[in-house]
Amino acid sequence: MVGRIFSVFALSMMIMFGHLRVANAAPEMKAEAGWPSAGLLDAAASQNLVLKTNLQWFFGGRAQRGWYLYTPLIGRLLGGDHDAGSREFAEGIYRWQQAYGLNSTGVLDRDTWMSMVVFFQAGRAKGQVATxxxxxxxxxxxxxxxxxxxxxxxxxxxxxxxxxxxxxxxxxxxxxxxxxxxxxxxxxxxxxxxxxxxxxxxxxxxxxxxxxxxxxxxxxxxxxxxxxxxxxxxxxxxxxxxxxxxxxxxxxxxxxxxxxxxxxxxxxxx
Ligand SMILES: [Zn+2]
The missing domain is CATH 3.30.1380.10 (Muramoyl-pentapeptide Carboxypeptidase; domain 2)
Incomplete structure (x- = not known):
């Protein structure tokens, strides 16, 4: 009896620790393989729909709201014209975040958006007055x-x-x-x-x-x-x-x- 209880206990502990180890390893494994889960993408998609018009940021000395005015340019960066509330869009954001070493959430949040602004602004023509x-x-x-x-x-x-x-x-x-x-x-x-x-x-x-x-x-x-x-x-x-x-x-x-x-x-x- 004691033996049986012990083995059930040992088995549960093994399952528990085994499970914990898998759970701990999961985010890293996902990042390496580059496969965001469907659940993560769906959650990101609903946040993106809100941030599209509500994200607060600053540019040119002015408060700005949302990134909806830039969706054609964002689409070009991500390599596809997907609706901001779609899984495909969230996945594109996720991949951008991975490439730029940002926290990969699939959400076009302020940090991610500002990384895009920096990208857009890089290499702009400055200076030299025409002759x-x-x-x-x-x-x-x-x-x-x-x-x-x-x-x-x-x-x-x-x-x-x-x-x-x-x-x-x-x-x-x-x-x-x-x-x-x-x-x-x-x-x-x-x-x-x-x-x-x-x-x-x-x-x-x-x-x-x-x-x-x-x-x-x-x-x-x-x-x-x-x-x-x-x-x-x-x-x-x-x-x-x-x-x-x-x-x-x-x-x-x-x-x-x-x-x-x-x-x-x-x-x-x-
Ligand atoms: Zn001009």
Whole structure:
């Protein structure tokens, strides 16, 4: 009898410790194998649906809310346009977190989002003011405002050639002619300073002191709604335009890369 009780006890202890060991080992094993469980992904997906519009973060000296305005760019980072509330999206986030050494939860939380912002911001065009020789005058017909004065129609020569190739491809893909016209190209430091004086509240994200537009290689392109307003409702219209979505998927083929915060602003960095 005592022997039987002992063996039942020993067996339960073995099961218990065996179970504990498996449980302790499980997260590491999962991380190594890279297989998040369905339960983890489902929990992450429901959190992602909330954070999509509610995550609080700061950028350009302003409080920001949610990452829903960046879903096309996030989709490109993750390699697929999955709904923010889907398991596939959570899995994409999980893999991003693994690659960047972040706590892998599948939740697009603040740390994860800020790692994406750092990624988006890396390698942006800064500095070098364009020289006269590097600029060419683009025709009025390329501009959103067909009456744009001559001194505001200069573009970097190479960026302009790439832009023309890009809009030809966009037209072939069915983008309507009103879209992707140039709203703004080269801006001289003097002109930029005047813009800032006229709109002192635009913030750091709005009118940079060291603007990529000085290079002649940054183009603001028309992607719908108010051409260059950073208000969230305005940007929501823009990111849903077929023209913007085409750019997100194709502009890199022509050497153009997005500024994540402004759907209209594209930089030529071949
Ligand atoms: Zn711009």
């Amino acid at each position: 006269r020789d590097s600029l060419i005058l683009a025709p009025e017909s390329d501009f959103y405002d067909a009456a744009r004065p001559l001194e505001l129609r200069y573009v970097d020569r190479e960026a302009y050639a790439a832009y023309k190739r890009m809009i030809d491809a966009a037209a072939e893909a069915g983008t309507r002619a009103a879209y992707l016209k140039i709203v703004s190209a080269f801006r001289s430091p003097a002109y930029q300073a005047a813009l800032r004086r006229n709109s002192p509240n635009s913030g750091r994200a709005g009118l940079a002191i060291n603007s990529p537009h000085f290079t002649g290689r940054a183009l603001d392109l028309y992607v719908g709604a108010e051409p260059v307003s950073t208000s969230d409702p305005n940007r929501l219209i823009q990111i849903n335009s077929p023209a913007y979505q085409w750019l997100v998927k194709n502009a890199h083929r022509f050497g153009f890369h997005p500024y994540f915060y402004e759907p209209w602003h594209w930089e030529y960095r071949p």
